[in-house]
Amino acid sequence: MEWNIAVLGSVGSGKTTAIRAISDIDVVDTDVAATDAATLQRKATTTVAMDMGVMELGNGDKLRLHGAPGQDRFDFMWEILLEQARGAVVCVDHSHAERLQSLAAYLDAIAAAKAGQDFPIVIAVTHAEQDTRRSLQPYYDFLRQRRACPCSACTPAVMWCDARSARDVTAVMVVMTALLESFQTLPESALHARFAQWQKRVHTP
Numbered sequence: 001m002e003w004n005i006a007v008l009g010s011v012g013s014g015k016t017t018a019i020r021a022i023s024d025i026d027v028v029d030t031d032v033a034a035t036d037a038a039t040l041q042r043k044a045t046t047t048v049a050m051d052m053g054v055m056e057l058g059n060g061d062k063l064r065l066h067g068a069p070g071q072d073r074f075d076f077m078w079e080i081l082l083e084q085a086r087g088a089v090v091c092v093d094h095s096h097a098e099r100l101q102s103l104a105a106y107l108d109a110i111a112a113a114k115a116g117q118d119f120p121i122v123i124a125v126t127h128a129e130q131d132t133r134r135s136l137q138p139y140y141d142f143l144r145q146r147r148a149c150p151c152s153a154c155t156p157a158v159m160w161c162d163a164r165s166a167r168d169v170t171a172v173m174v175v176m177t178a179l180l181e182s183f184q185t186l187p188e189s190a191l192h193a194r195f196a197q198w199q200k201r202v203h204t205p
């Protein structure tokens with residue numbers, strides 16, 4: 001099996017870095033020198049079309065990873081990548097004050113493109129090391145309120161992920177693969193019921 005995965009997220013959230021960290025092929029990226037002040041404040045280069053990498057799963061299966069540009073002026077690319085995608089990783093920069101607004105914008109785009117469909121989402125929370133109280137609870141609360149999965153019965157998986165770490169990014173992709181495989185083998189209603197139950201257990205403080 002081969003699955004296309006869209007990797008979305010704001011500027012500097014780590015999409016290109018994450019794909020480079022785990023790709024088994026040389027990543028085709030379209031990074032160019034940043035010119036706008038907001039991006040330059042964070043880093044020197046930015047993606048202007050997309051990143052393409054591949055993660056081999058060892059049994060012939062693979063994830064084809066397509067990273068979007070974070071800059072708003074390229075937001076039409078989100079839709080193009082989502083159209084082809086069977087799942088999405090949303091990178092969220094935890095150090096950014098507007099992290100939940102940014103996450104909401106990506107979840108809206110996913111909901112618009114995949115309404116009512118089985119579409120696994122994994123939220124990879126990056127840039128977390130400076131937060132001494134590291135807690136994912138605000139994300140769980142936010143997702144519970146929104147009923148953020150396109151199926152509207154369950155919520156996406158949320159994980160810490162340093163995009164520079166092959167181990168962290170691999171963990172994100174393992175969860176994504178498990179969700180993709182589950183959607184194939186379990187009837188939709190059974191999977192969502194099980195997933196919702198599991199989320200409730202894990203996320204109830």
Ligand SMILES: Nc1nc2c(ncn2[C@@H]2O[C@H](COP(=O)(O)OP(=O)(O)OP(=O)(O)O)[C@@H](O)[C@H]2O)c(=O)[nH]1
Pocket residue numbers: 009010011012013014015016017018039043045046047048068069070071091126127128129161162163164
């Ligand atoms: N400190 C820290 N740095 C990180 C972490 N994750 C990623 N980075 C760094 O953050 C920067 C992310 O840059 P990119 O990977 O280009 O970000 P992007 O999401 O592709 O950005 P655009 O293409 O501009 O939308 C890189 O310098 C990474 O090394 C993290 O968890 N902690």
Ligand SMILES: [Mg+2]
Pocket residue numbers: 015016017046047051067068069070
């Ligand atoms: Mg990029």
